[in-house]
Amino acid sequence: DTIDQSDMEATLELLSNDCDLYNKYNSAAVSVENMLPGVTDIACDCIGEVSTNISQADKNNAIKQCTTEAIVSSNSIQELKLGTVEKMRSFLKLVSDNLVENCPAVERLVFSNDEEKLNSYSTNEKAMEFYLDxxxxxxxxxxxxxxxxxxxxxxxxxxxxxxxxxxxxxxxxxxxxxxxxxxxxxxxxxxxxxxxxxxxxxxxxxxxxxxxxxxxxxxxxxxxxxxxxxxxxxxxxxxxxxxxxxxxxxxxxxxxxxxxxxxxxxxxxxxxxxxxxxxxxxxxxxxxxxxxxxxxxxxxxxxx
Missing domain, CATH: 1.25.40.10 (Tetratricopeptide repeat domain)
Incomplete structure (x- = not known):
């Protein structure tokens, strides 16, 4: 009368033994969890190359661009079938959230303050030498x-x-x-x-x-x-x-x-x-x- 977990497990075992179509589909299936670390690493490497001597708005735009490019270059759109705007936005947010948690380059970039203003640096060469060291x-x-x-x-x-x-x-x-x-x-x-x-x-x-x-x-x-x-x-x-x-x-x-x-x-x-x-x-x-x-x-x- 009902199908329980043991029935599902038995069915999946039969399919894996006797169904070539199931095995082909199963081996090709890619989960978000599997794709996320790789995409995050690509985006993080890109963010690490961004100059900190730019405005905050430019920093945020650079992070977003790096994230989008990482999704594209990793073939995530095809692998995860991100065929709609909603799916793309959802995955983009997942990657962004993961970057905040796992990419030190994001924190370094966002919270740096290298925009030059009066008195930011010193005209005293020895003071600059001490500062750089x-x-x-x-x-x-x-x-x-x-x-x-x-x-x-x-x-x-x-x-x-x-x-x-x-x-x-x-x-x-x-x-x-x-x-x-x-x-x-x-x-x-x-x-x-x-x-x-x-x-x-x-x-x-x-x-x-x-x-x-x-x-x-x-x-x-x-x-x-x-x-x-x-x-x-x-x-x-x-x-x-x-x-x-x-x-x-x-x-x-x-x-x-x-x-x-x-x-x-x-x-x-x-x-x-x-x-x-x-x-x-x-x-x-x-x-x-x-x-x-x-x-x-x-x-x-x-x-x-």
Whole structure:
């Protein structure tokens, strides 16, 4: 009367033994799970070649172009039969989400700040020499040596913004957050519109669990660039850490929209945060409020 799993297994065994057509189809079938790692690797290699000395919009477009080219060059369209716009978009999002999780080149590119402005670099040759040597040590994760070189660079040129930023980053890597913040403050004194120092101060305060101070600097980041999703995402995170779940959800929705508008793969992170917030709302018996906030902000996503 019913077909159970054992019946299915017996049928598949018979087919594999006696049906050439089934075996031909089965051996040719390719799953998304099998294709995804290879496509991600191709896209990641491409992203690793993108210059960091370009605008954020160009970085996001380059990531999207690398992802699309990886799908095409891997024959995924043919193998997975991505014959409709919906299927192509769905697989493109899967690859983008996988890149955020598994491609360090994406993070390096998105969060670099190499656009040259006044005081970004130094006209002092010796300060530049210390700075470049510091980068080598920092990339080798020898942060104590990098710190000594960056400190020499800023001593020779106190207005050397990139050196102050990298000094703060190196201190942060060894969990000396107060010293990191002081370095970022020096960078901010030179250039109060420098988004790197502002965001890094917010991040450092987050590590210190000083969420109110972190929120202050994320708000500063939004003032400097209202369209930068990182400020909205960071503010959502600090609100969530303070259990301000309604404010957090609104900022997470803002961040997701801005990530999508800028073609950033980090829309996946905002969606994960929204999913986590949903569980917090449910735990507090506020699911109706969650749905209302989403409806008011035109958010319609599938939550696990």
């Amino acid at each position: 510091g980068i080598d040590y920092m990339e080798a994760e020898k942060y104590s040596k990098a710190i000594k070189l960056y400190e020499k660079a800023v001593k020779l040129d106190p207005k050397f913004v990139f050196a102050w930023d990298n000094l703060g980053r190196s201190y942060r890597q060894i969990n000396k957050f107060d010293k990191a913040i002081k370095a970022y403050e020096k960078s901010y004194e030179v250039d109060s519109l420098n988004p790197t120092s502002i965001m890094n101060m917010a991040v450092a305060y987050n590590y210190k669990n000083d969420f109110k101070s972190a929120a202050f600097w994320y708000e500063k980041l939004i003032e400097v660039n209202p369209k930068d999703p990182e400020g909205h995402y960071g503010l959502a995170l600090t609100y969530m850490n303070q259990q301000l779940i309604e404010d957090s959800l609104k900022k997470a929705i803002d961040a997701r929209q801005l990530y999508l508008e800028s073609n950033s793969p980090y829309s996946a992170d905002a969606e994960k945060m929204i999913g986590f917030l949903y569980r917090m709302f449910v735990k507090e018996n506020k699911e109706d409020l969650f749905n209302k906030i989403c409806t008011d902000n035109n958010l319609n996503i599938k939550l696990d």
